[in-house]
Amino acid sequence: MKVQVNIEIQSSAKRIWESITNFNSWQSMIRGIEELEILNQPREGLVGLKWKETRTLFGKPATEIMWITAVEPGKSYTVNAESHGARYITKLSIEQMNNSCRLIQDFQSIPQTLGARILAFIFGAMGKKSIIKAFESDLADIKAAIEDSP
Numbered sequence: 740m741k742v743q744v745n746i747e748i749q750s751s752a753k754r755i756w757e758s759i760t761n762f763n764s765w766q767s768m769i770r771g772i773e774e775l776e777i778l779n780q781p782r783e784g785l786v787g788l789k790w791k792e793t794r795t796l797f798g799k800p801a802t803e804i805m806w807i808t809a810v811e812p813g814k815s816y817t818v819n820a821e822s823h824g825a826r827y828i829t830k831l832s833i834e835q836m837n838n839s840c841r842l843i844q845d846f847q848s849i850p851q852t853l854g855a856r857i858l859a860f861i862f863g864a865m866g867k868k869s870i871i872k873a874f875e876s877d878l879a880d881i882k883a884a885i886e887d888s889p
Contacts, residue, residue: 745843745876750885752833752840756813766885785810824855
């Protein structure tokens with residue numbers, strides 16, 4: 740499954756980058772995150788940053804471990820996670836526009852086991868709608884945090 744959501748933010752790419760890479764502020768900035776714990780902080784850069792994130796999904800707490808695998812400084816980073824027989828790849832990108840920027844979130848779920856393939860087939864459409872809704876909410880929270888702060 741592949742999903743892309745985006746939002747226009749009235750701010751500079753530099754300010755957006757600072758916000759989306761300040762993982763210690765995510766729990767207070769993004770309503771969907773109940774808990775976030777940094778597990779590995781690289782000495783330099785973002786590649787290798789690893790964290791544990793807890794959200795409520797389908798009425799139950801869900802905790803995932805995520806890590807950054809690629810970075811284009813000031814422009815994008817890619818996050819990987821593996822859970823329930825699937826691999827998840829998320830990329831956050833900033834696209835400069837005339838007087839604003841677009842924050843783009845690309846997500847891909849790749850089933851790795853037969854069980855994950857069956858579940859993806861059965862619940863794919865419902866899962867996709869839930870993922871889109873959650874990502875749109877996250878991006879709206881990021882936008883509000885950036886645009887509402889001085």
